[in-house]
Amino acid sequence: MKTFFYPKLAWDGIRKNKRMVFPYILTCICMISMFYILSFLASPNTTSLLPRGADTTCLVMTLGCVVIAVFSVIFLYYTNWFLLRRRAGEFGLYNVLGMNKGNLVRIITLETIITSAISIFFGILVGIVLSKLAETGLIKTIGADTNYSFRVEPFCVALTVLFYVAIFALIWLSSVIKICRNSAVSLLKSDKAGEKVPKANWLLGILGAVILGIAYYIAVYIGDPVSAIVWFFLAVILVIIATYLLMIAGSVLLCRILQKNKKYYYNPRHFVSVSSMVYRMKRNGAGLASIAIIATMILVMISSAFSLWFGTKDMIEARYPADINFTFRFEESQGLDEERLNNLRKAFEDFREQNGAETKTVADMCYWEASCLVQDNKLCFFSDFPEITDFEKLRDLKIVPVSSYNMYTGKNVALDDGEAMVFSSLDMDYETVELTVGSLTESYKLVDAGEDEFFISGYVSNVLPQMIVVVPDFIRVSDSITQVLNEEEGAYYNYEWHYDFDLLNSSMSKLDYAMEVKAAVSEAMVNDPEIADKSYLYFDEREYDGAEIMAFNGSMFFIGVILSVVFGFAAVLIIYYKQISEGYEDSKRFEVMRKVGMTAKEIRKNINSQLLVVFFIPLLFAGVHLAFAFPMIGKILNLFGLFDKGLFITTTVISYLLFAVFYAVVYKVTSNVYYNIVSNTKE
Amino acid sequence: MSLLEVKNLKKIYKTRFGGQEVEALKDVSFEVEEGEFVAIMGESGSGKTTLLNILAALDKATAGKVILKDMDLSGISEKKIATFRRDNLGFVFQEFNLLDTFSIEDNIFLPLVLAGKSYKSMRSKLTPIAARLGISELLKKYPYEVSGGQKQRAAVARALITDPKIILADEPTGALDSRASDELLRLFVDVNSMGQTILMVTHSAKAASCASRVLFIKDGEVFHQIYRGEGTNDNFYQKITETLTLLTQGGNR
Numbered sequence: 001m002k003t004f005f006y007p008k009l010a011w012d013g014i015r016k017n018k019r020m021v022f023p024y025i026l027t028c029i030c031m032i033s034m035f036y037i038l039s040f041l042a043s044p045n046t047t048s049l050l051p052r053g054a055d056t057t058c059l060v061m062t063l064g065c066v067v068i069a070v071f072s073v074i075f076l077y078y079t080n081w082f083l084l085r086r087r088a089g090e091f092g093l094y095n096v097l098g099m100n101k102g103n104l105v106r107i108i109t110l111e112t113i114i115t116s117a118i119s120i121f122f123g124i125l126v127g128i129v130l131s132k133l134a135e136t137g138l139i140k141t142i143g144a145d146t147n148y149s150f151r152v153e154p155f156c157v158a159l160t161v162l163f164y165v166a167i168f169a170l171i172w173l174s175s176v177i178k179i180c181r182n183s184a185v186s187l188l189k190s191d192k193a194g195e196k197v198p199k200a201n202w203l204l205g206i207l208g209a210v211i212l213g214i215a216y217y218i219a220v221y222i223g224d225p226v227s228a229i230v231w232f233f234l235a236v237i238l239v240i241i242a243t244y245l246l247m248i249a250g251s252v253l254l255c256r257i258l259q260k261n262k263k264y265y266y267n268p269r270h271f272v273s274v275s276s277m278v279y280r281m282k283r284n285g286a287g288l289a290s291i292a293i294i295a296t297m298i299l300v301m302i303s304s305a306f307s308l309w310f311g312t313k314d315m316i317e318a319r320y321p322a323d324i325n326f327t328f329r330f331e332e333s334q335g336l337d338e339e340r341l342n343n344l345r346k347a348f349e350d351f352r353e354q355n356g357a358e359t360k361t362v363a364d365m366c367y368w369e370a371s372c373l374v375q376d377n378k379l380c381f382f383s384d385f386p387e388i389t390d391f392e393k394l395r396d397l398k399i400v401p402v403s404s405y406n407m408y409t410g411k412n413v414a415l416d417d418g419e420a421m422v423f424s425s426l427d428m429d430y431e432t433v434e435l436t437v438g439s440l441t442e443s444y445k446l447v448d449a450g451e452d453e454f455f456i457s458g459y460v461s462n463v464l465p466q467m468i469v470v471v472p473d474f475i476r477v478s479d480s481i482t483q484v485l486n487e488e489e490g491a492y493y494n495y496e497w498h499y500d501f502d503l504l505n506s507s508m509s510k511l512d513y514a515m516e517v518k519a520a521v522s523e524a525m526v527n528d529p530e531i532a533d534k535s536y537l538y539f540d541e542r543e544y545d546g547a548e549i550m551a552f553n554g555s556m557f558f559i560g561v562i563l564s565v566v567f568g569f570a571a572v573l574i575i576y577y578k579q580i581s582e583g584y585e586d587s588k589r590f591e592v593m594r595k596v597g598m599t600a601k602e603i604r605k606n607i608n609s610q611l612l613v614v615f616f617i618p619l620l621f622a623g624v625h626l627a628f629a630f631p632m633i634g635k636i637l638n639l640f641g642l643f644d645k646g647l648f649i650t651t652t653v654i655s656y657l658l659f660a661v662f663y664a665v666v667y668k669v670t671s672n673v674y675y676n677i678v679s680n681t682k683e
Numbered sequence: 684m685s686l687l688e689v690k691n692l693k694k695i696y697k698t699r700f701g702g703q704e705v706e707a708l709k710d711v712s713f714e715v716e717e718g719e720f721v722a723i724m725g726e727s728g729s730g731k732t733t734l735l736n737i738l739a740a741l742d743k744a745t746a747g748k749v750i751l752k753d754m755d756l757s758g759i760s761e762k763k764i765a766t767f768r769r770d771n772l773g774f775v776f777q778e779f780n781l782l783d784t785f786s787i788e789d790n791i792f793l794p795l796v797l798a799g800k801s802y803k804s805m806r807s808k809l810t811p812i813a814a815r816l817g818i819s820e821l822l823k824k825y826p827y828e829v830s831g832g833q834k835q836r837a838a839v840a841r842a843l844i845t846d847p848k849i850i851l852a853d854e855p856t857g858a859l860d861s862r863a864s865d866e867l868l869r870l871f872v873d874v875n876s877m878g879q880t881i882l883m884v885t886h887s888a889k890a891a892s893c894a895s896r897v898l899f900i901k902d903g904e905v906f907h908q909i910y911r912g913e914g915t916n917d918n919f920y921q922k923i924t925e926t927l928t929l930l931t932q933g934g935n936r
Binding site: 262263266267268271272275276278279589592593594595596597598599600601602 | 739741762764765766768769770772774776780781782783784785789792793794796797798799801802805841
């Protein structure tokens with residue numbers, strides 16, 4: 001009998017608090033299983049199933065693991081603190097009834113062992129069961145073939161178990177410290193502590209608003225994608241701080257202002273809800289802020305994950321316009337001699353005929369490229385600006401001969417000497433454009449280019465906005481700029497020829513065809529001594545090289561979904577705990593109101609308006625955060641090669657709407673729990 | 684015609700499982716005249732609280748009638764009962780039942796706000812009451828910032844502000860120390876002398892000795908009642924304790 005006393009007490013403690021403990025265990029199981037699944041996906045046995053991009057996938061999944069790990073520590077610590085606070089009274093009573101601290105620690109230890117054992121066991125079990133599904137999902141997402149063998153990764157199991165045992169040990173330690181530090185009386189009272197009505201703190205409220213303003217400013221006005229990533233993190237941190245400050249102090253402030261308005265405040269519909277909101281905000285402001293931030297994270301992840309995923313095909317096509325894309329890079333303009341290019345074209349043609357293949361040319365164009373700075377209508381080059389201060393004005397400049405432009409677009413534009421067309425992502429509302437380097441200035445009169453866009457695919461264009469200048473005297477102008485640039489060291493420029501074609505009909509695979517034609521063409525180049533060691537050629541085969549993008553986007557998509565599920569679970573749990581704890585608090589309050597003469601209907605109405613306001617504040621915040629984060633995330637997605645703004649807008653709006661529905665459902669379900677608690681104590 | 688008439692009140696509780704019946708009130712009848720200060724005494728389990736809950740329309744009687752100024756409580760629909768309570772009854776509880784989310788002032792305003800009164804009219808009602816109860820200085824404070832006696836005075840103010848026909852007090856001195864109890868009782872006598880009818884449930888002979896009449900309840904029935912008459916508080920107190928002794932010794936009337 002005696003030996004089973006403490007286990008029985010611990011088990012009873014869990015059973016009696018199942019309303020609290022059960023969701024906690026459920027969340028633990030969710031996190032543990034997701035951790036296992038991600039580590040499983042990162043394992044070499046899984047990534048080896050992928051055709052390409054195994055490293056990318058492994059990296060993304062490992063990062064996801066780290067995120068879940070960090071989040072688990074913070075979140076489980078927080079929930080345990082909440083649980084302990086609610087149960088402190090129970091422990092205080094045991095203490096008063098004659099149990100010493102050692103006995104209490106024994107109960108807590110047993111309880112921790114029970115809950116963590118259940119969590120880890122079922123977490124791993126669920127993880128193992130779902131891992132095959134996740135693996136198949138990932139591989140299908142990336143677009144490879146999957147096998148159907150089921151396996152368990154012992155290493156991942158061990159890692160997961162060890163990690164979560166460590167977390168639970170940490171949580172256990174903090175509980176023990178709390179119990180040991182507090183006297184019986186303070187334990188008895190601790191679930192009633194903090195009942196003071198907060199004073200409105202102007203300073204904190206204003207500070208929150210200012211910080212939020214700064215964060216929003218950063219988010220909206222950061223120009224180039226490279227610095228966007230750095231600033232983005234700063235903005236995220238600022239937004240988190242501001243959200244907490246605003247929720248805790250700002251909302252109290254707002255309610256205080258409402259209270260000052262006697263006519264508004266002393267109205268049966270607002271009286272109770274406004275005052276309880278003031279009372280609640282400070283203590284639960286942190287909870288609301290957490291919900292708002294988690295909601296924002298989910299929305300950002302879901303919308304960008306879906307954007308990347310839906311945009312993958314377009315991204316690949318923008319990057320690799322044809323099945324096989326050849327780039328010839330020369331140090332000097334003579335590489336782009338029409339005669340020389342014809343030789344190369346002939347080499348392609350000869351190879352095609354030998355193999356009886358059928359091809360369709362998609363692009364055949366020459367250009368000179370370098371990075372430049374835009375100042376009004378002046379395009380200046382690096383050598384003049386050794387220190388780059390303004391990233392936003394950096395452009396990837398491509399000077400294109402009008403012949404290439406005509407060949408690519410199928411138009412027949414004729415440019416006179418001194419005339420040029422400019423294609424830029426930003427409007428150029430000038431009469432002329434000037435290319436200046438050192439003392440040299442090449443000035444062109446601008447000709448209307450019409451509505452059609454013109455874009456050259458390539459690597460650099462993914463980072464810097466492209467600026468294309470179509471000129472009649474291509475060789476002359478690019479050579480003269482090159483000459484000046486060469487006076488300095490480290491000047492970077494290229495003469496390039498793009499030759500992209502679709503392979504319509506061939507006995508060879510596209511990759512094989514590309515490799516063999518590359519060998520053939522290289523031979524033709526080697527035979528040309530003038531350019532032999534001053535040139536370089538490479539190709540991209542869309543399917544093969546696109547697989548890398550596919551793997552990256554697929555992994556990002558997958559991780560976005562998984563992390564959203566984990567965060568979603570956490571948000572639901574926070575909401576649920578809020579409802580429960582407020583239910584217990586409010587049941588006493590509404591009992592008093594009933595005695596003073598409030599009808600059940602009025603009470604219900606009051607509860608409704610109160611819950612509605614309090615619970616939809618986070619959704620509102622998340623929406624505003626998302627709206628302001630939008631331009632910045634758009635720029636970061638640009639870095640990944642996604643330029644389709646419309647797609648991103650659509651996915652963001654749809655994610656927000658879906659999330660709102662999900663949130664409303666959670667709200668409805670949990671508010672029923674609240675009603676039950678409030679009305680149960682009434683009878 | 685009495686202000687409050689209680690006729691053959693009966694209340695039976697049924698336990699949820701097993702259907703065992705507990706008779707909380709057997710047959711209670713009494714009347715309260717306008718301007719009276721009546722104390723109801725009895726041991727725990729005698730049915731005091733049940734009686735008060737029925738009078739407060741918080742609970743329904745199994746049989747019998749409660750008539751407050753020509754209105755039969757059992758005849759009021761569930762919807763209107765809250766309004767009825769708000770307009771006609773004032774409550775003072777043992778645990779004060781002030782809401783910690785409201786300042787003292789807002790706590791006192793609560794019933795008026797629920798009745799949809801304007802701020803100006805509430806304000807003009809509060810000022811004299813607060814002055815009389817000596818809480819004018821405390822109005823902006825919160826319940827956790829004031830003492831138990833002050834809280835109870837605020838609760839009395841909340842009960843008085845609606846000009847109720849009758850104040851129902853449930854062990855109002857139960858949570859107070861003796862000095863605060865004395866103050867509160869003096870306040871009750873004072874309020875009563877201005878014509879306010881009070882019905883107080885208590886088990887303190889001291890508290891009961893301030894009333895003008897004391898009803899004793901035992902085993903769900905009115906066992907005995909005594910009037911103060913012209914006697915002093917001490918005399919009355921003496922009589923009450925004697926009756927209580929009789930009550931506990933199980934004697935008959």
